[in-house]
Amino acid sequence: MKYEKDGRDIILYQQDFDLDETLDCGQAFRWQKDNTQKNVTYTGAYLNVPLNISQESEGVFRLKDTDEDTFKSVWYGYFDLETNYGEIKERLSKDRTMAKACEYAGGIRLLRQDGWEALCSFIISQNNNIPRIKGIIGRLCEHFKGFPPYEKLADLSLDDLAFLRAGFRAKYIIDAAKKLRGGEVDLERIKTAPIDRAQQELMKICGVGPKVAQCALLYGMHRVEAFPVDVWIKRVLQMWYPDGLPKCCRGIEGIAQQYLFHYIRTGVQSEK
DNA sequence: TTCCAGGCGTATC
DNA sequence: GATACGCATGGA
Numbered sequence: 001m002k003y004e005k006d007g008r009d010i011i012l013y014q015q016d017f018d019l020d021e022t023l024d025c026g027q028a029f030r031w032q033k034d035n036t037q038k039n040v041t042y043t044g045a046y047l048n049v050p051l052n053i054s055q056e057s058e059g060v061f062r063l064k065d066t067d068e069d070t071f072k073s074v075w076y077g078y079f080d081l082e083t084n085y086g087e088i089k090e091r092l093s094k095d096r097t098m099a100k101a102c103e104y105a106g107g108i109r110l111l112r113q114d115g116w117e118a119l120c121s122f123i124i125s126q127n128n129n130i131p132r133i134k135g136i137i138g139r140l141c142e143h144f145k146g147f148p149p150y151e152k153l154a155d156l157s158l159d160d161l162a163f164l165r166a167g168f169r170a171k172y173i174i175d176a177a178k179k180l181r182g183g184e185v186d187l188e189r190i191k192t193a194p195i196d197r198a199q200q201e202l203m204k205i206c207g208v209g210p211k212v213a214q215c216a217l218l219y220g221m222h223r224v225e226a227f228p229v230d231v232w233i234k235r236v237l238q239m240w241y242p243d244g245l246p247k248c249c250r251g252i253e254g255i256a257q258q259y260l261f262h263y264i265r266t267g268v269q270s271e272k
Numbered sequence: 273t274t275c276c277a278g279g280c281g282t283a284t285c
Numbered sequence: 286g287a288t289a290c291g292c293a294t295g296g297a
Contacts, residue, residue, distance in 0.1 A: 026278060122278075129277035132295065167293025172280090209280045230278040261278075 001081045003071065010071045012061040016085035018107020019055040025262050026130055027219050028111055029121055029137045030147070046078045047114060048146040080109050080222075092256055095246040101256075101263035108258050111219065115187040116180065117147050118220025119202070122212045123172045136166050153177035172207025179205050191221045198223070218254040227253035236260045 002013040019040045023031040031044035034052075039062075041054035052064040063075060076082070089106060093099035125133050141147050143163060153161075154177040161170040179185040185205060190198045195217065202213035211228050218226035227245075229237070237244075249256040 125277095126279040127277065127292075128279090128294085129296080132277080135295090165294065167295095168280095168291095169293080207280065211279055215278075228278070232278065265278095 005068065006062070008065050008067075010063040010066045010068070010075075011056075012063060012071075012081075013059055014061065014079075014081060015059050016089070016106060017059065017061070017079070017109055019053065019061070021105055021107040021262065022079070022109050022111065025105070025108055025258065027258065028113060029125075029130070029134045030141065045146070046074060049074050051075065077112050080112055083109075085109060088252060088255055089259075092248055092252075092259070094248040097240045098246065098248065098256060098259065101259040101267070104267040105259045105262035108262060110222070110224065110255055110258060112222050113219050114147075115191065115216065115220035116150055119176060119187070119205075119208070119212070119216040120147075120150075120173060122215035122219070123176060123205075123207050124166060124169050125215070126169065126207070126209075126212060128169075136164050136169075139164050150177040150180040154181040169207065172205070175206040176208070187221070190217075191223075195223060195225055214254075218257075224252045224254045227257055230261075232261055232264050233257060236264050 004011050019042060020033075023042050023044070024033065028044070031042045034041040034043060037054060039054040039056050041052065043050070043052045045051060049070065051066065054062050054064070056062055063071060066075065085106075085108075089102040093102050121133070121137055124136050128136075137147075144152060153174060156174060156177075158170055158174070161173065164170060166173065176185075180187065185201055190201050193201065198217055198221075199210060199213040202208050202216055203210070208216075211230055214226045214228035217223040218228060227233075245253060245256060
């Protein structure tokens, strides 16, 4: 990782990083692609710090209107720039199928997102498709001028959230907000708890099962050993790993999962 | 019209 | 503990 200032912007040099693969691979739902630009460009926010980022060429990025402090205190962490994904891919590639997935989706980085936002987002994701998930979260953020903290949602009624058109998930969002505000579920404790215990705690929330819990842990608390199993990963396991993931994934199952998820969704048909 | 989407709660055995 | 079914909404 290297960076330099360019006027009001930061130019970032970072290998193993592709904007489309990282921001549009189903781990985050608030990044919007700007198709009017000649370079791949996304706008979005983390903790309501806005960002416009574009990829000028392979491994070269422009973070618009970003000062050095904000880069170091917000985006360096968010894009997980301290982690060497080249080493991770090398390790995972001891397995043949993983090697293909890593090569196909080698620009994915695991974003370090906010715990509550990830939890809430993946509650919304259940039995839903990605465009509609983005729609619901978009309406949520528009209405509350940014992603609402759970305190703002805890006392709302279903009618108050009708504008979301979130369907049966609205009551789950409210239950999660109530239990976090009341301290019945404590994300700070969950962050460092053993993974099984952490899942158990998250599942106290109505509408949070194993899949959503593992997503919250992986994307919202950077627990890279979390392994969300959705319909796509079920197919991966059935086809390629009926006896479980290979040894080289041990401890970083979540990162392996990211490569596999992207590979089976968009890569398998297109290769040959 | 029917099916499906990064699942989960409930009923039933 | 395993399995079947309904669930809000909207796009294909």
